[in-house]
Amino acid sequence: MKLTRLSLENYRNYHELDLNFSQSLNIFLGENAQGKTNLLESIYVLAMTRSHRTNQEKEIIQWGKDYARISGEIEKKNSQLILEMSITPNGKKTKINHLEQRKLSDYVGKLNVVLFAPEDLSLIKGSPQLRRRFIDMELGQIDPLYLYYLTVYQKVLKQRNRYLKKTGNNKVDFTYLEILTEQLASSGSHVIYLRHQFLQKLEKWAQIIHGKVTGHNEKLSMRYVPTIDITPDMSVENIKEAFIEKMEKNLKRDLLSQSTSLGPHRDELMFFIDEKNVQSFGSQGQQRTTALSVKLAELELVREEIGEYPILLLDDVMSELDDDRQIHLLETIDGKIQTFLSTTTLTHLSHKMTTTPEIFNVVNGKIK
Ligand SMILES: Nc1ncnc2c1ncn2[C@@H]1O[C@H](COP(=O)(O)OP(=O)(O)O)[C@@H](O)[C@H]1O
Ligand SMILES: [Mg+2]
Structure with missing residues (x-):
């Protein structure tokens, strides 16, 4: 499955954002604290209704605002879906194709994601x-x-x-x-x-x-x-x-x-x-x-x-892996799995990639 479009409103340091994605590799490139992880997190929240970084979903609402909204367009083998999620201090609401979903189990699973973040390296040890x-x-x-x-x-x-x-x-x-x-x-x-x-x-x-x-x-x-x-x-x-x-x-x-x-x-x-x-x-x-x-x-x-591959979110992990593992990872996703990857630099990466990525420059809550 693919996430073809993402819109954010009052999501952490993003006031308003609307992005179209490549079906293969998307790279969020930028310095620290610019909003790369926030972007990946928003995709994760859209899929799971929960953040991997916090148990307090309220935290993702932009400071000084009273709601946050995420929406995304999903392309599956046999269908297209619009997922929407809104968060207020009182709770969250989810919609599939504009219809409100009351049960978590009716919503979660429509967009499948696998996230690999630095903290996953402690999956074994933690x-x-x-x-x-x-x-x-x-x-x-x-x-x-x-x-x-x-x-x-x-x-x-x-x-x-x-x-x-x-x-x-x-x-x-x-x-x-x-x-x-x-x-x-x-x-x-x-x-x-x-x-x-x-x-x-x-x-x-x-x-x-x-x-x-x-x-x-x-x-x-x-x-x-x-x-x-x-x-x-x-x-x-x-x-x-x-x-x-x-x-x-x-x-x-x-x-x-x-x-x-x-x-x-x-x-x-x-x-x-x-x-x-x-x-x-x-x-x-x-x-x-x-x-x-x-x-x-x-x-x-x-x-x-x-029956379909999920989308893959890779948050700043390439630098944590040695060359062999990086190459293995890139080979695994090559062409078949839509991937969103955040990084501060392209230098270690570019010579290992076979597909041309779509690059999004992340600067202080905006895409340049
Ligand atoms: N609720 C919020 N409202 C506004 N800004 C926020 C909120 N939560 C975090 N931020 C800001 O987001 C930035 C961190 O973004 P992050 O995606 O973690 O950066 P990185 O690019 O390093 O992954 C910080 O500048 C932080 O102040
Ligand atoms: Mg980060």
Whole structure:
């Protein structure tokens, strides 16, 4: 799919902007703090309704203004879409072809994006929360059902934690708690099941790509580690039973700690190179290559699931990668994946590119 046009209004340092894009490579070129990342972020927000840089969407509204607006024209194999999103301090609204969308899961996934930013290099090394967020964002945009179950899960989890806190050492309403636990296991078992399926497919692609990037010197594998023990042949129903059973065993602990100790909100994802844990034993180079392989794997996975490649956003990452990895990256996207790349300089890049890029000079919230 392609993003052919983007319009911004009051988006961070862009007062008003209207751009038409090339179907292959688009480069946002400029000094620091001019608005390159803001542009990439706006495309990401248009697709996901959330920013990768902040949990406070209000932050993207231009200082002193009371709303921000993003709209984009999308060309897919069999359709054309206009996506619109507006943000005010009170919340956000989304539209597809001018029709307002009430459910997140109806909107997210219409424009598929893969973003590779410097902070992704810590996907391996960073906190488990980063890896869970990664799974949620990637799986959420290819499977609306996942997004639905995840939203339900998070709502029930909040409710359960609130109750555990409120009741403290007082009289516990075990029947009520049981109902909440059942609801948690109900949505949570779908979340676990879908994460497991997704990570198996992602691993398959990541393995192929990692092999290519390292000249078949390294074998990458991934392991999903949910807090509920599962086996590959387990159905959603089986997982739910195991979930409830383990929750019952942990009930005392939850009452003591006044929080929910088990469930997808505590899941972990691990990476191995030749059976060695990359997080603990990998060199910085291996961690980077792993992050890159996983991101490139997403491109293939989206194509497998949706039938089209997503668009790719590369924020200032070329300079973080060595020559071999840069060349591999450019070869991967060459001609088939519409790419938006931000950089402060073209010097390292130009001789590696085979397509002529469209270059946008970014200067203080304007395109020159
Ligand atoms: N809500 C906002 N309103 C106006 N300007 C903003 C807002 N948020 C960030 N900025 C400005 O955007 C600029 C940073 O843009 P960014 O895209 O991160 O730069 P870079 O080109 O280095 O990627 C800074 O000058 C910052 O002051
Ligand atoms: Mg930047």
